[in-house]
Amino acid sequence: MISEFQEALLDTVGACPPTQIANNKYENVLENLDSGIMLFDSDGVLSFINVQMAKLLELPRSSLAGRNLMQILHLPELSRFKKKILRIYKETIFHRKRYHELIDEYGRHWLMTVTYGDQMDGDFLFSVKDVSDYxxxxxxxxxxxxxxxxxxxxxxxxxxxxxxxxxxxxxxxxxxxxxxxxxxxxxxxxxxxxxxxxxxxxxxxxxxxKPSAPQKTAVSVMGLLKEVVMLTESEALMKGCQIALDENNELMKVSIDVKQIKQVILNMIKNAMDAIESISGEREGCIDIHTVLEGSYVHICIEDNGLGMDHNTLSRLFDPFFTTKESGTGLGLAVSYRIIKNHGGFIHVDSKHGMGTQFKITLPVV
Missing domain, CATH: 1.10.287 (Helix Hairpins)
Known part of the structure; x- marks a missing residue:
């Protein structure tokens, strides 16, 4: 025995032609893709946009569907995308470029693909995917x-x-x-x-x-940081900044080569002091050091309110011989990267020009 609802559903499906069922299935697939999809017809009118693309543009689909490109660009909510969309349009139409890479204000990487030609019957298909992990x-x-x-x-x-x-x-x-x-x-x-x-x-x-293999011993993270702060406090005062150490997680230990990890932390604190020295007089310099325990890893965060870095500098930060200092060798951070990698950890950097920098050293805890 089947219910009345199931009978009605079967009648509805039976009433739909096979082509309609297939179209609904394909449309459902497009709706749930992790890529953003937009389809413009041969007249330049937006005929389809999926949920992911509407989320990326932060607009309801109803306010976009049925509009042409110029009408979409004039929406005030899309003013921040206007230059990028126009550049993509120009490169696609005049230079026949089908693939475009974009970087947003948060540093995420996006790959936009444009498909058109005989196979699209005059339509233009735009797809956008977040490729930051790749x-x-x-x-x-x-x-x-x-x-x-x-x-x-x-x-x-x-x-x-x-x-x-x-x-x-x-x-x-x-x-x-x-x-x-x-x-x-x-x-x-x-x-x-x-x-x-x-x-x-x-x-x-x-x-x-080419750092040697780490000779590891179990040490207290906070004890190590206190020692490094003691070594750098006087130089920091001479450069017009204060070092603030948040003394939490006293019992937390890591298995490290003390000499090598100390070299990494000293290097990052000195970089922070240089960044603060370059804005001396504008504001009081401060270097905050704290630790965060997350699962089986500890994050050692070194944050300054100095000059900060733009995206171009950030992208080359760990390149050997790349430096923004007149007397720098460009080896400090490249070596630091390898030392932390040899310890089974990694380094993350977050910085914006004029707003300071945070280095996060992640190491496995004992």
């Missing part, structure tokens, strides 16, 4: 490739420079007795000292560009 994976892989290349270059440089320096050092030592007879032993001493200094610089460069 971009992050791509950027991580690219970063790893660059760091591996940096390690190989460093090893090659160290080998090529150290060999002649060793030979020079040996010959100076052979000549030293003759220089002593001439009363010029000081020359030999200075040359040997400078050669040793050059060797030390090469060693530091090689060690920093």
């Amino acid at each position: 971009k992050q994976i791509e950027q991580t892989a690219y970063q790893n490739d660059k760091l591996a290349m940096l390690g190989r270059i460093s090893a090659s440089i160290a080998h090529e420079i150290r060999n002649p320096l060793t030979a020079i050092r040996g010959f100076i030592q052979l000549l030293r007795p003759h220089l002593m007879e001439l009363g010029r032993d000081e020359y030999a001493r200075i040359i040997l000292t400078e050669i040793d200094r050059a060797n030390d610089i090469i060693y530091e460069f090689l060690n920093s560009s």
